[in-house]
Amino acid sequence: MNRLFLPADASGRAEARLARPSPLANALTLAAMSLGFGVVQLDVTIVNTALDSIRSALGGGVAELQWVVNAYTITFAAFILTAGALGDRLGARRIFMGGFALFTLASLGCGLAPDAVTLIALRAIQGLAAAILVPNSLALLNHAYVDPKERGRAVGVWAAGASLALTAGPFVGGTLIALVGWRAIFFVNLPIGLVGLWLTKAYARETPLHADRALDLPGQMAAIIALGALAAAVIEAGARGWTDSAVMLGFVIAIVSGVAFVWQEVRTPQPMLPLILFRNRLFSLCALVGLLANVAIYGLIFVFSLYFQEINHLSAFATGLAFVPMLGVVFPVNLIAPRVAERIGPRATIALGATLSALACLALLPMAPGTPYWALGLQLIGMSSGLGLLVPPLTSTLLGSVDKSRSGLAAGVLNATRQTGSAIGVALFGSLIGQPDAFMTGLRLSLVISAVVLLLAAGIIRWGGAAHGER
Template sequence: MNDSGSAPLAKSLTLAAMSLGYGVVQLDVTIVNTALRSIGTSLGGGVSELQWIVSTYTIAFAALILTAGALGDRIGAKKVFMAGFAIFTGASLACALAPTAVLLIAARAAQGMGAAILVPNSLALLNHAYPDEKERGRAVGIWAAGASLALTAGPLAGGALIALVGWRSIFLVNLPIGLAGLWLTWRYASETPRSPHHSLDLGGQAAAIGALGCLAGAIIEGGTHGWSNPWVLAGFAAFTALAVAFVFQERRARQPMLPLSLFRHRLFALTSAIGLLVNVAFYGLIFVLSLYFQQINGLSPLATGLAFLPMMGAVLPANLLAARATERFGAPAIIAIGATMAAVGCMALLGTDRGTSYGSMCVQLVAIGAGLGLLVPPLTSTLLGSVEKKRSGIAAGVLNATRQTGSVLGVALFGAFVAKAGAFIFGTRESLMMCAILLLGAAVTIMVGGRSRN
């Protein structure tokens, strides 16, 4: 709308709009966890329904993010970004009004679709608004820092809103953010050049959604109904068939949504795998601990948000420390140190039981958050640096998709551990042990595999 897109005010307000878009996406990754008990009490259902409420969002986010970026390239990132913000805002209202768990799950899927559209196109608009490399670097830093703050504030903000107004308010808070972001984008962001020759890989997209949905569904329902249940087995079989179909489609597509050639780069493949492992561990653990604090130790949503504050609060300072540490010791070493620190924190929580005092858990939770904060910046920069600059956009999309896929699998898998009747504490310990194994596996992988570059 504004022809002076290069003016300082227009650029700053474009950055504000993009930060609101990415921030609200990250806010909804964590804010819902504090509402799990309240939602379950209000709408009914067990652990599997709560898993679907969390996972449906990340399934849509993970599966659609690559296609959303390609769509922005094709018809213009501004149009697509605004459509994504409108979808996300409308879906948030639908979540707040949902009368049943099934309708809430459906609205969460629409939210995830909006989130997938927002993230890659916000970066594309920032890239267009800030042609100078140094200015762009600062803008992306602000964009990322805002998202880290939203991720940190999510549990506390959710707990406070639930205590004051009720669980539906955690979705209503997205409405003013969405309206502000839409107006700022419409008024100040300038449209990106279109690439109509950029085709969409709809066959790969359909296979990706189906494969990820079937795998998450089979794991979630397996924890509730047993791993030999015919529907669970059918889910795993469908996942296998769809995964094979996805790989076949990506190999033959002229413009695949996931170029398999990227994985020929050793460090790209390694860092993608580590992103998956780390998110399985971290977001699966957040889900389980949210249920533990509320259902086992009887904490209120507000107290649960406060319980997560030291853990989430450790992420941002560790992010800031990571850059200097990486310059001095190298990315593989810092990634390994961060993963090991988080793994030690998980192992130190293995004695957790009913009534375990929060004071005896706090240091371990801080170690987990700090470990994650330490490893993510060098992981991201290593992945982006492992491919040609012209492919950095698709590489960033793959990293986001991989990490969101890890979030889906973590909630599904760890939720299955605690879903067994009367076995919540045992399942919590299983989750902690699995976290430690995955994180130590990530540390070993980067130290062994990261020694030699392509």
């Protein structure tokens, strides 16, 4: 039937029915996207569990370990906006599959790395691939699930799949390290990548192409320099001191590059990051909360990994077991978060999650060398529960605040801010614990900083909601 003879809304519904895939195809698309996000998250906890083993095998100190983690997160954050725009331009399915293939090959390279420098370089390539995977997986979900409620629940499953990977990572990583060695933690990505590629090719629908989306290469370079210089300055501050000339130069380069990035985004006709998006208060609040939450949680995961292994002298396997209850709770909380948001409102749910994590951080302040795990477990579970509660409504709300044609870009902004937060958290908290005799002081200061930024996130999201009369 010719759409000219239908009302606009009726023709749109007819097209939606014709284009809508079967429930099975949607479910398998969701499975593929969850594998893509899951393998990205798996490397966070597996690598943190292996930090002591990697240092023993390849040498180096806390700074090198920070770079093993942050080479990944910096390239993740720096390239994710371009990756989202590239998916909008060339098709999210095509770009997602390229990212999955690159991630799989980089994982193979990490497992074969002969030294720390090579490992750090390959981790950077993994981060680039992760930047491609995450926004395009969300873009594919956003186009597969038209109904907002269905999309919210699909995002909850997507986040839960990543949470399951986070939970399995320490146990699987610790087991592999004990039985085979630390290199096996990267080889485990190979079968996941192959399955994810097959499912995507067989069941995911390609998104509409937007050939007018240009790539902002000057903005991309400025973003890389700004994030890299900021992370380098904070990491080196732990060894050199915050007033060291090289550290100060790093901060200056980061500031100048950041200003250059904003200037480029303002003046270019097709910016990597359209600043007009931030005129939408809802979009801005969600992006800021994502950054603050990751500063706290992922910075603390790095610190706790070293606390368990270096201060309490746990093995890699025991450290993996120590993280399982903490991360395991995220999975069921992710699943119930969309229903909580439907009941009390997404902003209230996000604020509740951030507050719960902040209170748990404060409850961990009495910890000391040799503190038994049973005295820490409940607080660690509370901290991760808050993260599990806030991520699904945060993601779904931000995606719902923009037009579908910008879904890849919006997902990229959220994940860029979150990964920037992770890089800042690891760099900052790692610098605070960098000196052996100051580890516990640095850990407690990290907990206080985390509580403050999480409470700030809760206040921001609630204040913004109150200003608009929304929940």
